[in-house]
Amino acid sequence: MPTPDEKTEELDSSWPEANDDEPRGSESTALSGVSSAVDGDRPSAAEPEADGAAGETEAGDGGAEVVYDEVRAESARDFVEDMLTKMGMDVVVDLVEPEPSDPAGEIRIEIEGRDSGRIIGKKGQVLSAIQHIVNRVVNRPGLDRRHVVVDAEGYRQRREDTLATMAQRLGKKALEEGKIITFEPMNPRDRRIVHLALAKFPGVVTKSDGEGEARRVQIIPVRR
Numbered sequence: 001m002p003t004p005d006e007k008t009e010e011l012d013s014s015w016p017e018a019n020d021d022e023p024r025g026s027e028s029t030a031l032s033g034v035s036s037a038v039d040g041d042r043p044s045a046a047e048p049e050a051d052g053a054a055g056e057t058e059a060g061d062g063g064a065e066v067v068y069d070e071v072r073a074e075s076a077r078d079f080v081e082d083m084l085t086k087m088g089m090d091v092v093v094d095l096v097e098p099e100p101s102d103p104a105g106e107i108r109i110e111i112e113g114r115d116s117g118r119i120i121g122k123k124g125q126v127l128s129a130i131q132h133i134v135n136r137v138v139n140r141p142g143l144d145r146r147h148v149v150v151d152a153e154g155y156r157q158r159r160e161d162t163l164a165t166m167a168q169r170l171g172k173k174a175l176e177e178g179k180i181i182t183f184e185p186m187n188p189r190d191r192r193i194v195h196l197a198l199a200k201f202p203g204v205v206t207k208s209d210g211e212g213e214a215r216r217v218q219i220i221p222v223r224r
Contacts, residue, residue: 009047073095076138195208
């Protein structure tokens, strides 16, 4: 079973250093690697950001406020606990109290215990599969969508911190070199992390480009 240090090393290794070329080999995944391009017609600082400073949060039907659903949160936790018990995993499954900075209505589940390393899997693949399954169960047809985030031993949080740090480093690079930097395609939550990390970063704006699974974030230096 991986130790906490080994899990951290695996996490860090999934984020390659930025460069001006295409991402390297197998590192060209939905959440790793960046490519940069020069755009001679950069927007001015007065032009609005395409996705808003808060990034891409999900809204309820008709623009109604999305509230935390305790019943569905408990149902999601029970489902994950039952699934992992049947898998023979020695872990504890808990709900995490929502923070003010969390997307509205988001349900967060934390897994801890002796088998948490097995649940994370290589580069978080098993954890992502578990999260996908529980989201399908919680978001049945006819119900308002609630995004469920499943974490194990803080793996996702460390990964999000790494992504935010990388976004700020690339924001500085975009500003210094006068180049638009484009991430590889990301899921909505990771795009939001990048938007928030650079929302108050002077001299750059962020926008999302593309459709569906090909949607990606651009860091754009602005003219003063």
